[in-house]
Amino acid sequence: MILEGKAWRFGDGITTDHIAPGRLYHLRSNLSELAKHVLEDADPGFASKVRPGDFIVAGSNFGQGSSREHAPRIIRMAGVGAVLAQSFARIFFRNAINVGLPVITCRTDKIEEGDLLRVDLAGGKVYDVTKGFELEVGRLPEIMIRILQDGGLVEHIKRHGGLQVLM
Amino acid sequence: MGQTLAEKILSRKAGYDVRPGDIVVVDVDWAYAQDGTAPLTIRELQGLGVDGAAKPERSIFFIDHASPSPRQELSNDHLFIRQFARRTGSRIHDVGDGICHQLAAERYVRPWDVVIGADSHTCMGGALGAFATGMGSTDVAVGMALGKTWLRVPETIGVRLVGRFPGWGDNRETTAYISAKDLVLYLIGRLGADGAAYQALEFFGPGLEALTIPERLTVANMSVEAGAKVGLFPSDKKTREYLKGQDREVDWLALEEDPEARYARLAEIDLSRLEPMVARPHMVDNVASARTLKGIRVNQVFLGSCTNGRLEDLALAAQILQGRRVARGVRLVVGPASRKVLLEAMDRGYIKTLVEAGATVLSPGCGPCVGVHAGILGDGEVSLNTSNRNFQGRMGNPKGEIYLASPAVAAATAVTGEITDPRDME
Ligand code: SF4
Secondary structure (H helix, E strand, O other): OEEEEEEEEOOOOOEHHHHOOHHHHHHOOOHHHHHHHOOOOOOOOHHHHOOOOOEEEEOOOEOEOOOOOHHHHHHHHOOOOEEEEOOEOHHHHHHHHHOOOOEEEOOOOOOOOOOEEEEEOOOOEEEEOOOOEEEEOOOOOHHHHHHHHOOOHHHHHHHHOOOOOOO | OOOOHHHHHHHHHHOOOOOOOOEEEEEOOEEEEEOOOHHHHHHHHHHOOOOOOOOHHHEEEEOOOOOOOOOHHHHHHHHHHHHHHHHHOOEEEOOOOEOHHHHHHHHHOOOOOEEEEEOHHHHHHHHHOOEEEEOOHHHHHHHHHHOEEEEEOOEEEEEEEEOOOOOOOOOHHHHOOOOHHHHHHHHHHHHOOOOOOOEEEEEEOHHHHHOOHHHHHHHHHHHHHHOOOEEEOOEOHHHHHHHHHOOOHHHOOOEOOOOOOOOOEEEEEEHHHOOOEEEOOOOOOOEEEHHHHOOOEOOEEEEEHHHHOOHHHHHHHHHHHOOOOOOOOOEEEEEOOEHHHHHHHHHOOHHHHHHHHOOEEOOOOOHHHHOOOOOOOOOOOEEEEOOOOOOOOOOOOOOOEEEEOOHHHHHHHHHHOEOOOHHHOO
């Protein structure tokens, strides 16, 4: 699967509070409303600027903090094609796969805001079309590839009747 | 070959010797969610086509984050959770019972257990020798539905503790100005906010004896602030005493560290050299000693949370505030971690002392920690908390500033109105 879109730059240590702030706690059962505020505390107005298929490109430890799965869900609902970061916080990473949001670990320092990116998910490649360079991508564990291919954890379980990880 | 505590627990569960990097499917002893993550957990369970849990008596729902509810949307979430728990026979702890992780420690978690919770600080259960870790709502829904979860066996960072906290061995209640919170803040400062990502922390060494179970809970709680999957302690005689105090000595099993265990990294901390520490806005690893921050004024002090809202924490604060008053213009907000903590603190007079000194006492629960209610900051306001996170916006306002410290620093700061090392009080 090849994705193409524009890069939106974020720094290191973006927290789940930046992505889905605690003051909007009451919107947790109203995800489409919460999605209008995605990443608001890191980049006000991000939700209205981002276009379907665009990418979030961040530094290290993206998604640190709470286990709130609402965070990757509203990123996906905002139309983001994938999140590329130098590294991810563990719970966020697992949540993203579970809800079908591709997360890509790679060296992001040379990508700038507005760069056009082409991402080959299956082939594990990121190409910066604007600047003309290619990046190596960290490989996902097999179980996560399967969950992502099935469209998330719930679909995975429904399809296989259980966790298909030990083969 | 030697095994770390994480490898021991997961090997027993898996039925074979596991190694770091292995993916295992294991039985889950306890799966839980709180009112912020439970509605999604329940919806995902229903999306799986199950209206219930494989082991309802081991599936627990907590109403602690927005508790009592400050808004109608959240009240409706609470209704949804209550109805589900009643219909399916799952356990529920409602308004006033306390914080999920504290109740898990008091009533449920046992050494050698595997615990998953839809809350990142589930790792607090590691203090009792359980492989306890935070996950998202969907993972916990699947854990409830199947009674199983998948885990990647983590590498372990060994943290060897030596020495004693200064003042240890005398009367702990009156000399504990330097404690577990300072240890864990110091450690996070050293490792960095992602220094233990995807790994387990394991605490061992002669200094362990200096750490009570409530203190181990504080340390295990914050291991996720270094990115760790779990912060594990052996299960020893202190664990046994603690469980006995909760009327469940039968749950005790020994879990000993293995001198041959292979750690990815080793760190050593001498407890006798620690100082009162503070994490500055807006990152937990942005630590400094309390003394160097003298003069920073605060508007609010929050004493509570799953990190430091226990009886020992309230006792120490009451002892510092005895005969003193909270500084003018400072709000001291106290959140006992559980009903049991509140009752005992009342029996022992701590609550009276705190209220006389000017504190506001909340119902047991998360209180202002997560920014939903009960202590949200105004623009430019500063709060010093005994909780575990100081991220921008964490207390409900991105224009607020949060410092993190121990109960002793919090009480001293409440008295002076500026960040204060308790050793510097007259
Ligand atoms: S007290 Fe704070 S950190 Fe602990 S569970 Fe509640 S919101 Fe989370």
